[in-house]
Amino acid sequence: MKKSLISSILILMLLMSASVSAQQFRALVFSKTAGFRHQSIPNAVVALKKMGTKQVFSVHASEDPRVLAEENLMKYDVLILVSSTGTIFDETTRASLQKFVRSGKGVVGVHAATDSEYDWPWYNEMIGAYFLAHPAQQTLRLEVVDQDHPSTWHLPKNWMWTDELYEFRDINPNIKVLINADETTYEVARGNGANHPMAWYHEFDGGRVFYTALGHVDSAWEDDDFLKHLYGGIWYAATGEPFD
Structure with missing residues (x-):
C-alpha cells in the first residue's frame, strides 16, 4: 500500500514536471x-x-510590487502591463525592469500602460509613447499598416473597431507601427494627425516591446480578433522568434 502511494506521488510529480516543461514561456501579468x-x-x-x-x-497575475523584485522578475520571459497607471515602479523596481529588458526579455503594454511613469524617460522610450488624451468611445477604421507581424497576420487591412481611442505625445520615433487610427473616421480629442499609431513593436535596450492601445472596453477581452492580436504581440515579446 505504501509502495503504491509512493509510486502514485512520483508519477504525479513527473506529470507536473512535464507540464511545466511543456510551457512555451512564462508570463507575469x-x-x-x-x-x-x-x-x-x-x-x-x-x-x-x-x-x-x-x-x-x-x-x-499580481498587483503586488514585490513580484517586480529582480530575483522574481527574472524568472519570467515577458512582463505584461495591463492598463497600469501612474507611478508603479520605485527606484528598486525600475532598476529591476531595466535589467530584465537588458537581459533580452520582453515587455507588453496594453492600453493604459502608456499612462504611467511620466517622470521616467527610459520608460517612455521603452513603452513607445505617453498617453495624451482620448475622446468618447467610438467606432473607427483602424488601418493595419504591417500585416507581417504575429499580432496582425490575421487582421484585415481595414479593421472596424470600437474602443476608447488613445492619442499620444512623446512618441519614440524608433517604434515600428503596426496599426494606425484613421482620424477621418471618428471625432478626435486633440488628434495625432495622419500618423496616429495604435499598436507597435520595437527592439529596445536589448529586449523586445509590443504595445497595443486597444483593450479599454470589456467586450475587447471576449473578441477573438483582439485576443489573437494580443497573443501575437505577447509571443513576439516573449520568444523573439523570427517571423518574416
Missing part, C-alpha cells in the same frame, strides 16, 4: 494602478489566464 483604474482589468486577467491555457504558456 501586472495590473497595479496608481491613477485611473480601468473596469476591464479583471476581465483582462481572466482572458490572459485562459489564453495561457489555450496557447500553452504559464501566466502569473
Whole structure:
C-alpha cells in the first residue's frame, strides 16, 4: 500500500514536471494602478489566464510590487502591463525592469500602460509613447499598416473597431507601427494627425516591446480578433522568434 502511494506521488510529480516543461514561456501579468483604474482589468486577467491555457504558456497575475523584485522578475520571459497607471515602479523596481529588458526579455503594454511613469524617460522610450488624451468611445477604421507581424497576420487591412481611442505625445520615433487610427473616421480629442499609431513593436535596450492601445472596453477581452492580436504581440515579446 505504501509502495503504491509512493509510486502514485512520483508519477504525479513527473506529470507536473512535464507540464511545466511543456510551457512555451512564462508570463507575469501586472495590473497595479496608481491613477485611473480601468473596469476591464479583471476581465483582462481572466482572458490572459485562459489564453495561457489555450496557447500553452504559464501566466502569473499580481498587483503586488514585490513580484517586480529582480530575483522574481527574472524568472519570467515577458512582463505584461495591463492598463497600469501612474507611478508603479520605485527606484528598486525600475532598476529591476531595466535589467530584465537588458537581459533580452520582453515587455507588453496594453492600453493604459502608456499612462504611467511620466517622470521616467527610459520608460517612455521603452513603452513607445505617453498617453495624451482620448475622446468618447467610438467606432473607427483602424488601418493595419504591417500585416507581417504575429499580432496582425490575421487582421484585415481595414479593421472596424470600437474602443476608447488613445492619442499620444512623446512618441519614440524608433517604434515600428503596426496599426494606425484613421482620424477621418471618428471625432478626435486633440488628434495625432495622419500618423496616429495604435499598436507597435520595437527592439529596445536589448529586449523586445509590443504595445497595443486597444483593450479599454470589456467586450475587447471576449473578441477573438483582439485576443489573437494580443497573443501575437505577447509571443513576439516573449520568444523573439523570427517571423518574416
